[in-house]
Amino acid sequence: MSKILVVEDESAIRRVLVKILAEENDDYNVVEAEDGKAGIDLIKKEDFDLVLCDIKMPKMDGVEVLEAAKKIKPEIPFIMISGHGDLDTAVNTMRLGAYDYISKPPDLNRLLTTVRNALDRKELAVENKVLKKKISKNYEMIGESKEIGSIKDMIEKVSPTDARVLITGYNGTGKELVAHWIHQKSPRSSAPFVEVNCAAIPSELIESELFGHVKGAFTSAVKDRAGKFEAANKGTIFLDEIGDMSLSAQAKVLRALQENKVSRVGSDKDIKVDVRVLAATNKNLKKEIEEGKFREDLYHRLAVILIKVPALNDRRDDIPLLIEHFSKKIASEQGIGQKDFSKKAIDLLKGYDWTGNVRELRNVVERLIILGGKEVSEEDVKLFASK
Numbered sequence: 001m002s003k004i005l006v007v008e009d010e011s012a013i014r015r016v017l018v019k020i021l022a023e024e025n026d027d028y029n030v031v032e033a034e035d036g037k038a039g040i041d042l043i044k045k046e047d048f049d050l051v052l053c054d055i056k057m058p059k060m061d062g063v064e065v066l067e068a069a070k071k072i073k074p075e076i077p078f079i080m081i082s083g084h085g086d087l088d089t090a091v092n093t094m095r096l097g098a099y100d101y102i103s104k105p106p107d108l109n110r111l112l113t114t115v116r117n118a119l120d121r122k123e124l125a126v127e128n129k130v131l132k133k134k135i136s137k138n139y140e141m142i143g144e145s146k147e148i149g150s151i152k153d154m155i156e157k158v159s160p161t162d163a164r165v166l167i168t169g170y171n172g173t174g175k176e177l178v179a180h181w182i183h184q185k186s187p188r189s190s191a192p193f194v195e196v197n198c199a200a201i202p203s204e205l206i207e208s209e210l211f212g213h214v215k216g217a218f219t220s221a222v223k224d225r226a227g228k229f230e231a232a233n234k235g236t237i238f239l240d241e242i243g244d245m246s247l248s249a250q251a252k253v254l255r256a257l258q259e260n261k262v263s264r265v266g267s268d269k270d271i272k273v274d275v276r277v278l279a280a281t282n283k284n285l286k287k288e289i290e291e292g293k294f295r296e297d298l299y300h301r302l303a304v305i306l307i308k309v310p311a312l313n314d315r316r317d318d319i320p321l322l323i324e325h326f327s328k329k330i331a332s333e334q335g336i337g338q339k340d341f342s343k344k345a346i347d348l349l350k351g352y353d354w355t356g357n358v359r360e361l362r363n364v365v366e367r368l369i370i371l372g373g374k375e376v377s378e379e380d381v382k383l384f385a386s387k
Helices: 011-024 036-045 062-072 084-095 108-138 146-158 175-184 206-211 247-259 285-290 296-302 316-334 343-350 357-371 378-384
Strands: 002-007 028-033 050-054 078-082 100-103 165-168 193-197 236-240 276-281 305-308
Touching: 002 011, 002 036, 011 028, 011 108, 028 036, 036 050, 036 062, 050 062, 050 108, 062 078, 062 084, 078 084, 078 108, 084 100, 100 108, 146 175, 146 305, 165 175, 175 193, 175 236, 175 276, 206 247, 247 296, 285 296, 316 343, 316 357, 343 357, 343 378, 357 378
Parallel strands: 002 028, 002 050, 050 078, 078 100, 165 276, 165 305, 193 236, 236 276
Antiparallel strands: none
16 A cells, blocks of 8 residues: 655645545555645654645745655655746756656646656665665675774775775685675665676677677677676676786776776777776786786776785684575575584684685585585584585
């Protein structure tokens, strides 16, 4: 059931609006407020899916109600009700966050269409919020160690900015988690997050993958194709394993960072892009620069902020938390009951040399859940997780 608040000081118009909405849909629960102050009091106490609000009212006018409500519950859509002389103000309310406005006397079809559209948008926003929470859980950073705490603090500082970030660390440490969290906590979170594994793309195709190509640019280019930079416009592009990128591609990435422009392979036409760039590598890029394998000017463009993700061996205190997290996640994925790990089993796992880092630990936990007993024991670890 959709709960709608009608804020209107003229009782005759208020009754008409309530009657129209009630007759339109039995699922509309319509609540009345006789002025702006009463409307705000109700918004503070109750949850509404939509507010219809007059502009000219005593005590608080509609603009003041809108501004106050957006501070209390910013997700509520507002439809403003304007008299003939209020049209300029009504248009201005949309800049302040109103969904739409309708004129007095309200046209029945226009009113009901606007209400339905506003409610649909609210429902979609709620679904997106739920989906985003699910996505966040997939990239949750698990750990309470000092090392992970420092990374979380850094993410909180850099996420609201557009600063480029270079994330370093061994394979399997979770560099991609850091990139996802920076994006999800940034103002660009509603825009695309585009990931490119530079090590997985052949050097002769990397430029086409990043910047796109035009038809006929090379043998297999049978049609125009947009690249990853274009796909990430207004959002974030994550260049994973950037240390494996060819020097020619590095030159084009440098130009994209300097000029916010890209050109497709086979074309001399520039395409403007607005993209935040995050990069990651398991290589020592300063050594790569000395050996002529990586451009120093690109390194300095990328490494505005440096985040080093520690090896699992350097944060062993997080291993029990990671085991619990993976146990729940794997049990859910496999459709089996979650298993507990005995203290001795956990202590034994804490002492292992995790050269494959968090990724290796996850694989071992999965193996133990599938092959171990009802409670994963020290003997199970020795038998199935032998190092």
